[in-house]
Structures are given as structure tokens and as C-alpha cells.
Amino acid sequence: MGRMRNLLIPGVDKALLIRDAVKTMPDLTRRRFISGGASLGALTLLTGCDVTDSFSAEEMLKQVSKFNDGVQALIFNPNAMAPTFPxxxxxxxxxxxxxxxxxxxxxxxxxxxxxxxxxxxxxxxxxxxxxxxxxxxxxxxxxxxxxxxxxxxxxxxxxxxxxxxxxxxxxxxxxxxxxxxxxxxxxxxxxxxxxxxxxxxxxxxxxxxxxxxxxxxxxxxxxxxxxxxxxxxxxxxxxxxxxxxxxxxxxxxxxxxxxxx
Amino acid sequence: MSALTVSDEQATTTKAKVIQPAWVRAVHWTNAFAMVLMIMSGWQIYNASPLFGFTFSRSITLGGWLGGALLWHFAAMWLLMVNGLIYLVLGFVTGRFRKKLLPITPEGVISDTKAALTGKLSHDDLTKYNYVQKLLYAGIIVVGILIVLSGLAIWKPVQLQYLTALFGGYEAARYVHFFCMAAIVAFMVVHVVLALLVPKSLRAMIIGR
Known part of the structure; x- marks a missing residue:
């Protein structure tokens, strides 16, 4: 859950942050920054209200993503080839x-x-x-x-x-x-x-x-x-x-x- | 659907007339909620690799970053799709689509558009859609189907490659998906403004009459 909390940081584009961070940060801090740092956890949704029980929202999203893993495994056709090109x-x-x-x-x-x-x-x-x-x-x-x-x-x-x-x-x-x-x-x-x-x-x-x-x-x-x-x-x-x-x-x-x- | 058997004369005198049945209200607001989630998270996903020379302000996106937005998008899609399917099935089965949205004639659309622009369009009977409404409501259903199909084409360009090919390939499907979003947002703006201008229509969508 701690990991998932880091996903939902309003106002911070994490991918960009990481790109910037790796340029300036020493090696040891990098992984830590990516996996554990900069945790705000607050989720701003629709009304701008702070969903403090965002634990439930995050847990729900996590569960749905797992469900989506299952759905994708189910519809994966081993005989379906990715289209090839000239x-x-x-x-x-x-x-x-x-x-x-x-x-x-x-x-x-x-x-x-x-x-x-x-x-x-x-x-x-x-x-x-x-x-x-x-x-x-x-x-x-x-x-x-x-x-x-x-x-x-x-x-x-x-x-x-x-x-x-x-x-x-x-x-x-x-x-x-x-x-x-x-x-x-x-x-x-x-x-x-x-x-x-x-x-x-x-x-x-x-x-x-x-x-x-x-x-x-x-x-x-x-x-x-x-x-x-x-x-x-x-x-x-x-x-x-x-x-x-x-x-x-x-x-x-x-x-x-x-x-x- | 007993309301439909009520005569026009009774309708004007009876306050109990149901304009929007409960199932319509339920799927309408569920759809509104799912659409807002899909659009706001979709904007954040768009920002990761913009198709055009602009990005959406982060203050109106959902998810915080690409990964969070994708989680929202692929969760809300189930709500949108299941709710949309229920709407389509009930719309056909109850005959609502046929009764409410058909026929759509060019003459009707032209004359009602003129009437609307000159402020002469009547909203006395909310159970009957005028031709502009018919066209827009039927059109947005088609767009709704297209945005789901183009979304599936982007999501599964290998497993659903025939669908993707139908949209002209992966890259073309992205543009279709985007323009469908733009059409829906434009519809929503007009839809909400008009609902506020004719508050009893908003009331009907909330309490049914």
C-alpha cells in the first residue's frame, strides 16, 4: 500500500521528477527516492477535496489492476502474432x-x-x-x-x-x-x-x-x-x-x- | 412506462408524470461519473505523449502522474463499459431509443435549430425531445460507442488487431480516441449549460419529474 500511495501525487509528475532527479542525485538516493520518497499520498478528486481515506481508493485501484492482470491473461492468445511490417x-x-x-x-x-x-x-x-x-x-x-x-x-x-x-x-x-x-x-x-x-x-x-x-x-x-x-x-x-x-x-x-x- | 400512456392533456395537469424513469437516471449519473473519471485521467495519460502542441493543466487531471492516471483509466473503464452496455440494452429493449430519438429528419433538425437560435424552441413537454436533441443524443451514443472501441483498439492492438486495423492502425486509433473525447467534452459543455438554462430538465433527471 505504501508503494501505491506514491502514485497519487497531485502537482508532481513523477516520471519527470525521476528524470530530473537521476541527473542530480547520487546513486544511493535514487532508488530510495523512486520507491519511498516524496510521499504525499493526498488525492485530489473532482471537488478538490482531500480524500484522506484515499487508502480505500488506492486499494481499490490496486485490486482492479490485479483484476486487469487476470483479464489480460485470460484474453491472451498465444497464437495471435503481433502485426509485422516491411x-x-x-x-x-x-x-x-x-x-x-x-x-x-x-x-x-x-x-x-x-x-x-x-x-x-x-x-x-x-x-x-x-x-x-x-x-x-x-x-x-x-x-x-x-x-x-x-x-x-x-x-x-x-x-x-x-x-x-x-x-x-x-x-x-x-x-x-x-x-x-x-x-x-x-x-x-x-x-x-x-x-x-x-x-x-x-x-x-x-x-x-x-x-x-x-x-x-x-x-x-x-x-x-x-x-x-x-x-x-x-x-x-x-x-x-x-x-x-x-x-x-x-x-x-x-x-x-x-x-x- | 405507464407515463407514456398518459395523454397530453393529462400531462399538463398531472404533476406525477414521470419524465425520466429510474433506470435512465441511474445510468445517466453513473455514466456522468465514469466519463469525468475517464476524461480527467485520459488527459493525464495524453500529457505523457501529447498528440498536439499542448498539454492539459495538471489541475484538471486525475492520477497525479502517468501510472496513477492509467490505474484510474483502466478501473473507470469497467464502470463506463458495463453501465454503457446496460444503457444500450435497456434503450433498445424498452423501446426508449425508438420512441425518444426517432425519427430524425433533416427538415426537423433545420427548423428546430432555427427555432432554438431565435429562442422560440418550446420546452413545455420534456417527455418529447426536439430534433436538435434527438440528433445530439443519438450522435453522442455513437461517439460513446466509438470512444470505447477506439480505446480497446489502443489497449489491445495485438489481441484485438482487427479492431485496431478497422481504425486505420494503432496511431490512427489514438487520434480517433482523442477526437471522440473532444466531441464528448463539447457535448458536455452544451448539455450542462442547457440543463442549467432549463432547470426543470435537470430536476427531471434527478427526481424523475
């Missing part, structure tokens, strides 16, 4: 997007980077970039839709996540694949198993036929064209197959967790 439709330049400037994007050393695999899998070996590059890859040209509303068409090439999950002997009856990223703030995001097993969900290594640039998540991002953009984490360093809901960077702040398209 290469000529690709948005140029494809926008960089993050809660930080591109100059502050994580810089990962591809030579020492390893993808850590944890949880309900048979083979927990870590994977180097060269090893991952050896796996069969497919290309997709799909629309990336941001939670903010804008969209852009891009080309991603990589290994279908379901092929990789099979390769490592993942228990695909588990509920989630949980990703952690190299971001200093510890970006992470849970992906429900049916979406993880969708044919178009991939571990992307290339954008527009080039090795994924830093701006788009080098060395590896997850691309989920059946979900909003924030569910496609960049700079991934580990994945965990799990039955536990471990939350996520934006999910914890109130974005709907399923966020299917």
Missing part, C-alpha cells in the same frame, strides 16, 4: 527511451558480460555473448508501443526466448521469467510464462541488422511485441524462472504488471 516501415531514427539520458545508459563490456540463469531450470550455466550468438536467430519487424502512448516500428533479431528456455531445461509450468538488468537502479521486470513462450518473444542481439547499440540495450534485451515497451527490459544480466512474483521497476510504481498489447 523494412520500409521502420521508424528512423528509432527513439531512445529510458528514465535516464542516453549518456547515462548502462555501459556493458560484452567480453566479460555473462547471462546468468537461475531458478527452475536444469542447466544453470552462465552464457557468454559468443555462446549466445551461436544459437539460431530470427528477425522481426514489429511495433514497439510505449506505456506513454507513442509507438515506433523497429527491427530486432535474436533467439526466440522459448527456444532458449527449452535449451536450458526450464520448467515452463512456472509462472514467471524474471529479468534483471545492468541499470544502476536495478531495473527488473517479471514476464508471465505464456508471454515468455510466445513465438515472437525473443532475446534480441541486433537492432536493424546491427549489433544492439548501447542505446537499445547492449548486449541483450528482451523483446516482447505482445506487451508495452517497459516489459521489454534492456541490458539484461540475468533471468530467473520462478513461481514467485518478484515485482518490477515500473510495476512496483503502479504500471499494470501484465501490460499486454
Amino acid at each position: 523494412e520500409s516501415a521502420i521508424t528512423k531514427p528509432f527513439p531512445f527511451n529510458g528514465y535516464y539520458d542516453v549518456d547515462d545508459a548502462p555501459e556493458v563490456d560484452g567480453k566479460s558480460w555473462k547471462l546468468e540463469v537461475r531458478g527452475l531450470v536444469d542447466n544453470k550455466k552462465s552464457w557468454t555473448l559468443d555462446e549466445l550468438y551461436q544459437l539460431p536467430q530470427v528477425k522481426q519487424v514489429t511495433r514497439h508501443i510505449c506505456v506513454e502512448g507513442w509507438s515506433a516500428i523497429g527491427s530486432w533479431t535474436g533467439v526466440p526466448l522459448r527456444d532458449f528456455l527449452k535449451l536450458i531445461g526450464a520448467d515452463t509450468r512456472a509462472k514467471y521469467v524474471w529479468f534483471q538488468c545492468a541499470d544502476r537502479d536495478g531495473y527488473n521486470s517479471p514476464l508471465d510464462m505464456p508471454s515468455a513462450l510466445h513465438a515472437q518473444t525473443q532475446m534480441s542481439f541486433k537492432f536493424a541488422d546491427e549489433i544492439l547499440p548501447r542505446a537499445y540495450g547492449f548486449p541483450m534485451r528482451i523483446r516482447v511485441p505482445t506487451k508495452l515497451g517497459f516489459k521489454s527490459p534492456k541490458y539484461v544480466i540475468s533471468m530467473e524462472v520462478t513461481n514467485d512474483y518478484k515485482g518490477g521497476f515500473w510495476e512496483d510504481q503502479g504500471y499494470n504488471s501484465f501490460s499486454g498489447s
